[in-house]
Amino acid sequence: xxxxxxxxxxxxxxxxxxxxxxxxxxxxxxxxxxxxxxxxxxxxxxxxxxxxxxxxxxxxxxxxxxxxxxxxxxxxxxxxxxxxxxxxxxxxxxxxxxxxxxxxxxxxxxxxxxxxxxxxxxxxxxxxxxxxxxxxxxxxxxxxxxxxxxxxxxxxxxxxxxxxxxxxxxxxxxxxxxxxxxxxxxxxxxxxxxxxxxxxxxxxxxxxxxxxxxxxxxxxxxxxxxxxxxxxxxxxxxxxxxxxxxxxxxxxxxxxxxxxxxxxxxxxxxxxxxxxxxxxxxxxxxxxxxxxxxxxxxxxxxxxxxxxxxxxxxxxxxxxxxxxxxx
Numbered sequence: 001x002x003x004x005x006x007x008x009x010x011x012x013x014x015x016x017x018x019x020x021x022x023x024x025x026x027x028x029x030x031x032x033x034x035x036x037x038x039x040x041x042x043x044x045x046x047x048x049x050x051x052x053x054x055x056x057x058x059x060x061x062x063x064x065x066x067x068x069x070x071x072x073x074x075x076x077x078x079x080x081x082x083x084x085x086x087x088x089x090x091x092x093x094x095x096x097x098x099x100x101x102x103x104x105x106x107x108x109x110x111x112x113x114x115x116x117x118x119x120x121x122x123x124x125x126x127x128x129x130x131x132x133x134x135x136x137x138x139x140x141x142x143x144x145x146x147x148x149x150x151x152x153x154x155x156x157x158x159x160x161x162x163x164x165x166x167x168x169x170x171x172x173x174x175x176x177x178x179x180x181x182x183x184x185x186x187x188x189x190x191x192x193x194x195x196x197x198x199x200x201x202x203x204x205x206x207x208x209x210x211x212x213x214x215x216x217x218x219x220x221x222x223x224x225x226x227x228x229x230x231x232x233x234x235x236x237x238x239x240x241x242x243x244x245x246x247x248x249x250x251x252x253x254x255x256x257x258x259x260x261x262x263x264x265x266x267x268x269x270x271x272x273x274x275x276x277x278x279x280x281x282x283x284x285x286x287x288x289x290x291x292x293x294x295x296x297x298x299x300x301x302x303x304x305x306x307x308x309x310x311x312x313x314x315x316x317x318x319x320x321x322x323x324x325x326x327x
Contacts, residue, residue, distance in 0.1 A: 057275020
């Protein structure tokens with residue numbers, strides 16, 4: 001695995017992109033607002049993509065059904081927050097957090113439980129068969145979306161921000177939305193926790209070793225299958241957390257929201273290098289910034305901007321910015 005301390009070039013991509021775009025935006029306050037918005041969007045995408053990065057990196061599973069965990073987490077949040085109107089309607093931030101954090105935790109628990117069933121009945125029979133993985137996990141996502149419609153209905157459901165997270169903070173002439181600051185903080189916490197787990201714990205050592213050489217880990221007597229299941233559950237739970245964050249970011253949820261975000265997730269994973277958590281963070285921040293900058297400067301090409309970004313990165317580094325294994 002490449003060491004981030006030595007391979008510093010990818011770390012410069014985010015500030016380089018931000019600085020290159022600044023002259024075209026003109027206003028410093030507008031640039032700052034767009035940059036923070038892009039970083040917040042990127043952090044939310046990273047939370048969602050980090051779990052799928054671990055699943056692919058360790059298990060070599062192409063899970064195109066990841067979107068169902070995103071949607072499920074968001075819909076669970078609508079139910080929890082809907083029952084805590086007295087807390088979300090308060091202008092006091094701490095009261096809002098008392099409502100938001102339980103919603104996040106329950107969304108993670110429900111998405112993780114579904115992930116456990118998903119791995120057992122859908123993914124496990126097709127280990128090592130990529131084409132079948134794509135087809136069967138996409139089918140699993142479609143079934144999951146239909147079950148969400150049965151429980152919550154097929155219509156779009158509003159997921160408004162709690163009162164204390166609405167509005168913006170002023171930095172000079174720049175307006176920084178409060179929720180986007182929270183999204184950046186949560187994203188950084190998730191990255192720090194994952195980085196610490198992967199680099200400082202025995203489980204992290206086994207995960208990294210399993211990415212490089214699964215047979216070696218098994219020869220040492222460790223049950224790699226249980227590790228696979230645990231990683232899949234954690235990845236699903238992180239998708240549920242990301243679904244809550246994304247739903248609050250959009251302020252509405254639909255059963256198809258996970259499938260819509262899936263495209264961005266796979267772009268992030270490809271840019272980052274298959275299986276790389278640090279690479280996924282860089283890829284997510286680049287995707288978030290590109291989406292916001294092009295949405296402001298060239299709205300008509302915003303949908304294709306991230307594909308162009310991915311192509312440019314792959315022309316520079318065909319295996320992504322921090323590849324951890326040859327696939």
